[in-house]
Amino acid sequence: MRQSELVYKTYKDWPKDEESKNAGLLIKAGYIEKVSAGIYNILPLGWKVVNKISQIVREELNKIGAQELLLTNLHPKEFWEATGRWESFDALFKTKSRLEKEYALAPTHEEIIFPLMKKIIQSYKDLPKAVYQIHIKFRDELRAKAGILRTREFLMKDLYSFHKDEEDLKRYKELVDQTYLKIFERCGLRAILTKASGGTFSSFSTEFQVPTPAGEDNIFVCYQCNLGYNEEIFSGEKCEKCGSDLEKIKASEVGNTFELSLKFSEAFDLTFLDKDGQRKFVNAGCYGIGITRVFGVIVEVWASEKYLLWPYSVSPFDYHILVLRQEENYLREAENIAKIFEEKGKEVLIDDRREINAGEKLVESDLIGIPVKIILGEKLKDGKIEIVDRIKRKNYEIEKDHLIHFISTHE
Amino acid sequence: MRQSELVYKTYKDWPKDEESKNAGLLIKAGYIEKVSAGIYNILPLGWKVVNKISQIVREELNKIGAQELLLTNLHPKEFWEATGRWESFDALFKTKSRLEKEYALAPTHEEIIFPLMKKIIQSYKDLPKAVYQIHIKFRDELRAKAGILRTREFLMKDLYSFHKDEEDLKRYKELVDQTYLKIFERCGLRAILTKASGGTFSSFSTEFQVPTPAGEDNIFVCYQCNLGYNEEIFSGEKCEKCGSDLEKIKASEVGNTFELSLKFSEAFDLTFLDKDGQRKFVNAGCYGIGITRVFGVIVEVWASEKYLLWPYSVSPFDYHILVLRQEENYLREAENIAKIFEEKGKEVLIDDRREINAGEKLVESDLIGIPVKIILGEKLKDGKIEIVDRIKRKNYEIEKDHLIHFISTHE
Helix, strand or coil: CEECCCCCCCCCCCCCCCCCCHHHHHHHCCCCCEEEEEEEEHHHHHHHHHHHHHHHHHHHHHCCCCCEEEEECCHHHHHHHCCCCHHHCCCEEEEEECCEEEEEEEECCHHHHHHHHHHCCCHHHHCCCCEEEEEEEEEECCCCCCCCHHHHHHEEEEEEEEEEEEEHHHHHHHHHHHHHHHHHHCCCCCCEEECCCCCCCEEEEEEEEECCCCCEEEEEEEEEEEEEHHHHHHCCCCCCCCCECCCCEEEEEEEEEEEECCHHHHCCCCEEEEECCCCCCEEEEEEEEEEHHHHHHHHHCCCCCCEEEEHHHHHHCCEEEEEECCCHHHHHHHHHHHHHHCCCCEEEEEHHHCCCCCCHHHHHHHHCCCEEEEEHHHHHHHHHEEEEEEECCCCEEEHHHHHHHHHHCCC | ECCCCCCCCCCCCCHHHHHHHHHHHHHHHEEEEEEEECCCEHHHHHHHHHHHHHHHHHHHHHHCCCCCCCCCCCEEEHHHHHHHHHCCCCCCCEEEEECCCEECCEEEEEEHHHHHHHHHHHHHHHEEEEEEEEEEEEECCCCCCHHHHHCCEEEEEEECCCCCCCHHHHHHHHHHHHHHHHHHHHHCCCCEEEEEEEECCCEEEEEEEEEECCCCEEEEEEEHHHHHHHHCCCCCCCCCCCCCCCCEEEEEEEEEEEEEEEEHHHHHHCCEEEECEEECEEEEEECCCCCCCCHHHHHHHCCCCCCCCCHHHHHCCCCEEEEECCCHHHHHHHHHHHEEEEEEEECCCEEEECCCCCHHHHHHHHHHHHEEEEEEEEHHHCEEEEEEECCEEEEEEEEEEHHHHHHHHHH
């Protein structure tokens, strides 16, 4: 794609009213736009990153037999009264129709998925089952100051699983925990599996915490075991598992997994007929990943104070070709290179703008943060191209004719 | 995928409280679930169809230079007051935060996209631009009786384009109109380009109407020109273009295209600096496709009273393999066939269930509506497989070893 056609705008100054590094940089680089406190639009550059994160999540969840669907975000009041959360869930946005029917705007989907699964699950033969969606959620946050880490509307992946007994639920939760570690690693994040309280959902939970000063949680970490303990539930100084000293750090929660056990099954009478002819409640689990939060945490972890930098796996484009001279053949060369890469399934952004000078292009490219730059400058006269890999922190000068081979064998 | 693992449930009886053919059949066949009047969940089978429709839309819009993004659905009240629609838009759902801030739940996104583009468009060099999203919308409908054709929450593709003058806007709208015809054709629908009024958006509009008795609109059609006139704005008996007799039919609107011209640009002061140094208002267009409505209209047009049938292009699976006997080697054979197709990028559903008899499997397969069935029954003993193509209305009996070649050359 030609940068002159891309719908974006970068800014020289830090956006006013934006304290957080993640939203500040993403606005500055044209990835998101702030609508009002805690509410953002995701622009084409940002949407490409979000989709790459979502795609990684989908691939890994499909591997463990979860099936994608889409649940409504308008939840009739009576569903939330059934669990007592119509009154007790503080951050619940509510709306009322012209016909005076009241709805909750979904902050989570237990109230919808349990009545749905009640229609599908009848016997032990219908278990286990796991379904997920990647969809927006709404939360009426009192304060929104962490950029896109805590917003009033956000994208979330929520997975729900249903089992014949507690043992099978524990087996699947373990599988999801391992899958989550893989997902975050593929997104360029080292997440620490952290023991925490269960909030309104269950008695305890597992959080996936990424160390970052921007985090809202304090956790005690054992780097030996790669295990964490949320300070909410823990105050010791030694790892429960290996006895090593723990370090207290700030971290941001990118995912969580809960054993709901029978809690919602009892509220919605979700039962099945077991092999032995007995009617039993279904054991259930729920598992979240904050997709837009992952987007923001990647910025917190990977970017400098001034410039974004994306892991190869979620970068909006694979290569950023900078055309630093005005002569026609430079742009033609860029288009040729892009075409070859695009045929290999790679995405390329070409800075083709004529009114922007070389220095500005280089700085803006750093801001946008595509990890690999291909620079067509002065030296192209001698058949040379410069490649900058910002992740490996290396610059290469190579023969033009060797470019494709070089890049293909580089990663 | 094995049908024993698929999250779905079919019903023998017509769902109560469901008058419409589309929602009735989709519930019966396990594609959607009704939550309450005008509110549905989309189950895995349905979500696969919806994604195939969305993918067709994306491919065609990307070809005409439109870029995908995601806009918020929580619209601060002041944005809607700026256009006067906070009060005048009847079907607007509203919500209020704990901090007493009021929001509209997006039924459309002009109020958000214009302030956004104001930050991006400064000069004639920034034009034209086109952006779209595929996202849920909310409308507080007084009546919801057409199944998924008119719901309180629905998936929509909305595209917005921005131009230096009316001529360029008209050029792009013409391009979108032609693209829409291609999109609907790829989805198995013959849409009629229909002249209509502009509603609250503009003085006139173009609707894409699909003839069906379930439609809520009456249009006059000239089959000669493949042109329609919505009865709202027309009462003649002859085509304006060729003079032929018109036929009055019922139709359902699957898309529309509007020239907004300067309407919203004036409200949000969206201007640009032209070549001649003059500041001018941006000419804009907006263009919708009801994604979940297309899903429903395909059912209205393609299904019988009893059974679904999907066009090849949007079927949840390409092939439905029915294993009609209990012997182990039948299922093994099915898995082998599926594997070969899946390596070719095709999706296969295998009815592997042991407790269901052959007759029931055949009937349920018709209900689910995958157009091509591969039947492994009695005759497999003699090395024969039966293939049923419900679109071509043909049955084939072929040698097992010829299956892959046969299917690959069949379409």
